[in-house]
Amino acid sequence: MAFGYVIAQINVTDPQAYAGYIKLVLPTIQHFGGEFIVRGGKSTFYEGVPAGERTVVIKFPSYDAAETWYHSDEYAKAKSIRMSASTSVQTIVEGV
Numbered sequence: 876m877a878f879g880y881v882i883a884q885i886n887v888t889d890p891q892a893y894a895g896y897i898k899l900v901l902p903t904i905q906h907f908g909g910e911f912i913v914r915g916g917k918s919t920f921y922e923g924v925p926a927g928e929r930t931v932v933i934k935f936p937s938y939d940a941a942e943t944w945y946h947s948d949e950y951a952k953a954k955s956i957r958m959s960a961s962t963s964v965q966t967i968v969e970g971v
Contacts, residue, residue: 877969878934879941880912884927885963892960899953907944909935926964938969 887893904910913932935941944950945967957963 876937877971878936879938880935880968880970881909881931881933881941881945882966882968883929883931883933883963884925885929885931885957885961886927887929887961889960892956896953896956896960899956900950903947903950903953904933904944906949907935907940907947909933909940909944927962938967941967 901911910933911931912934913930915929915931918930933941935944945954945965
């Protein structure tokens with residue numbers, strides 16, 4: 876079975892509020908069997924302008940698990956904080 880990945884490119888606009896998101900998000904990811912693969916860190920961009928300066932990759936057991944997490948009640952509060960404290964592009968892809 877293929878894994879599901881959430882790939883996020885994020886620009887944090889309110890670091891203080893975004894800290895609240897960071898405190899809430901990990902338990903929601905773990906609840907759906909997910910784990911961080913990439914969580915910020917050093918990066919170099921080539922061939923275009925990225926949608927965000929911070930890149931995050933979260934691995935889930937399946938594409939459906941990633942979709943379920945993203946739309947879940949468990950993630951709703953954290954997502955609301957993230958959306959108010961940043962701009963981003965969130966992509967869910969199926970992969971190996």
